[in-house]
Amino acid sequence: DDDEDSHDEL
């Protein structure tokens, strides 16, 4: 699950 890693914005 890559949900948490998808916070690629600031």
Next chain:
Amino acid sequence: MNIFRFAGDMMHLLSVVVLLLKIHKMKSCAGISLKTQELYALVFICRYLDIFTGFISLYNTIMKIVFLASAFSILWYMRSHKVVRQTYDKDQDTFRHYFLILACMVLALLVHHKFTFREVMWTFSIYLEAVAILPQLVMLQRTRNIDNLTGNYVFFLGTYRGLYMLNWVYRYLTEVHYHHRWLTWISGFIQTALYADFFYYYVKSWRNNEKLQLPA
């Protein structure tokens, strides 16, 4: 990274630079809400919990460090610097910001995409960022003479999330695996909408070449 996201980040950065310029060069934080600044520091802490564990790009890491460092230096100036802290108008900065923190925490615990510590903290930071400007807006309304730097600071800060919304639309249309989160869209919309009144008077004063003043 698309142009909207980059422009949004630059606006955000510019707002911080303008505020630090005012504080550092003018040695004044007149008209600036310490409560809003405290909320932003909390927003950055909760959102960037992954700063050392989740590497995305050098750009992201550097920007996170810059936002965290600037938030804490602003707090230090306003609370501890012997000259700057005397220009802080405590009596005008009366917003009960602890209620905002509490309300956003409760909402994040109830409405989130995944119930993990990091995801709830991330969600909390999104909700809190949306409303963090409120103490500052209330203070602006009470300030008779809003100086240019303060006006520009709030303007850049308001523009940043609006550009992020264009970025989300762009990513939604162009990226197949884009994880769009509706709570971010709603929060971003509320965050930008809170500035609507301010934008109106900012543009009006700029066009008429007058000093910015918000109606009480």
